[in-house]
Amino acid sequence: SLVLCSKGIPQTLAAFGLEGFLDGAGCKLVFYLHRVARGVSLSTTCLLGGFQAIKLCPSISRWMELQIRSPKCIVFCCFLCWALHLVVHSYIVRYITGPVNSKNKSMDKIYLYCSSPIPGRLVFSVMAVIFLFMDGMCLALMVWTSGSMVLVLHRHKQRVQHIRSCSLSPRTSHETRATHTILSLVSMFVSFHALAAILSYWITQIQNPSHWLRSISALVASGFPT
16 A cells, blocks of 8 residues: 555656656655555565465475464564664665756656656666565465465365365365465556566666656556555
């Protein structure tokens, strides 16, 4: 909800032609909240898959011994996610300068309602590596935990196949429906996030990105939290 509100409301106002509705502090706050909320939503979704896999997979549960203590670990891990992203994205307070500067567009990266100075190559490279590593690690863990759950469900289905073979019910098994749900969700999450990351990188490489490109990027970026 925080991702959608912090990005969607200003984007919608700017799309309808409203200008200058945010001052410098407002721009910093909106961008900071959006980046933090985006990172937390991805991290907590990854955590959710991880704890589900821990409870579902016997081998993982015995190895980590977290099946009983997992509620405490969930609270602690969520706190770490918030603290990590609050610190990592603190650069935005300095990076976002305020409303669109129409007098010096050559030195600013112009957004629909705010602007920021174009970062140096070294700063941009360091930031890109940090965020690529964090997002890539979350997506990789999400895929791994989803694959583990699908494998456990498949093995369970094979074990009880002889019991269900005696039943005349033609309905799809619970394991099959759960597998389809897991695969659909993880495919949507990874696809939306990967496409949003590609569009965001593309926008950073263009001096003045078009209105359509920025709008499409914002729409795609809202797909993951939605």
